[in-house]
Amino acid sequence: MILVLWRMSGLDNFMIFNFYTSIYVPKKIFMFLRNVCIILAIIFGLFSLSHMAEASVIGTNAVPRYISLGEGVTVNLLLQPEEIAINAIEGVISFTPDILKFVRIRTAGSILGPWIKMPRLRNGDTISFAGIIPNGFGGFINPFNGAKQAGLLLRVTFIGNKIGDGFIYLSDMQVGRNDGDGTLEEPKYSRVIPITVRAKNVEWQEPKIIDTDIPDITAYIIQDPNIFNGEWTLIFYVSDKTSEIDRITVREGGTGWITTQSPYKLRDQTRRSLVTVRAYDTAGNMHTLYFGTPIKPNYLYYYILILLCIILLGAFIIRNYVLLHRRVCPPDKEEDITINSTYVALQSITYHKHINGSPKEENTRKDRKII
């Protein structure tokens, strides 16, 4: 408006045509109005600047302006809050898919989480995301000097796919102030990040990440009328500081592992099965959580089991005792001739052994009658 008025002022030195009212106004009045407009604009501008100074900033790392064909580039989306901490963020990232080929999204070490909308590639060229930061984020404080550092939201990696001018667009960014009123505001951010792909072929490999820490799991088994109509449900949240979460698997009792997401409706609604939650990260680390049975178990089964164990143990001891003390016994006179013959055979073996062993016993053994 100021520019229009200013321009109009040059058209006529004495009388100014007002487009809105279609009348000519004297120059003094116009000059007065123009000055008022300028002063108002300055005040408004200063107010806007002061307001913007409080706004948080969503920026990126130093993204190279030029990359080679086949070369990778990782864009780190960062949040730098100013005056007031931020506790919720949503936004959209899009790119030119013919020039830049999407490789992966990484959320390890993100300040966001739990995610309302997990960042994923949609429609081949759009990544939309939303998440909260419990209790807000006001910048990472360096405890040695008090300096504040931006927090990572997510990382997106692209590869130069085709020679040309590629672009990464940030749009619909919105942040929630940690004021308890749910106040939303638009942060300051660059809407376009240009990346030009040049005609030099490069063999690019993504840097490997060394991670030995297990993922963190927070999990609950609950019954709430708002979730799965009050059925027993497993709710979990998994995060990892260094590498990505690969998968989360759940097992109920002796059944197989099921890869799932939160919330997960339990198959065994009687809650008698042991529920095991296992989270794997991309580095191969694993964290397992167990949920026992909350329902009081029927102790009769346990008593029977213990009794059976005692019986089994007793039988085992008796068996061993019998085996240890087993020996060849002499037959009774009334017994069958076949048994007696066996005894004779065994005795003769013993007899011959003794003959070879000690000649003295020979005389004593001779006295025995063999039937």
Add this chain to the structure above:
Amino acid sequence: MRILNTYLFCTNKVFSLKILFWITLFCVVAMSAYVVIPSYIANATPVIMGSGDINITASVPAHPRQRDRLRIPARINFSGRALGYQSVVLTRDGARDRETTVNKTDGSFAISIPSIAVGFYTFTLYAITIDGYRSKPISFSLIIVAETIIDITDIIFILPDSYKRYDCSSVRSDLNCDKRVDMIDFTILLPWYRHLIQPWKPVDINRDGKGDLSDFSIMAYEWTG
């Protein structure tokens, strides 16, 4: 180990020059690792920094075995006063970490995390009265460096003269009325993101007839873990 066993316990093997070379190389690497450890960490002086109502002091104690320095995790101590409250809860990255009882006589409390891995963390503390009233949380994000001792002091929770007993209606985000705002409430609210909530339901935290980022922002503010 097999080679070591062979050369240590087999009398028919001779201690070759190759082995001697590897042992020497190992010694050189070990000694250089001992020397390369930056000495400025050991000489770092405590820095006191005001961050709102709290003071953060970071220090690294001198350690005779410098080579072990990077393997030793950091330690964080929280202390302050919460007169009139029963306990103080500490959450780490939104998950409830530990809880301590407040000293009844002088209202002092102290919580310590004796071992914490290097990284970026957001800590939140809040106090609870015996009848469930919860104070306004104090939250801050820190960069944790190895073997650092971080003392966070002067954390003050003031009990208002008149306060209400805990009620579900007073904490809008406690959707399942379990006196906590956590993943369960988040899961209840999640399906309503970008959906109309008409007629009104408790999941519409800001009562604007729709589920959006604003509702989640209020929930994040009232988060207890």
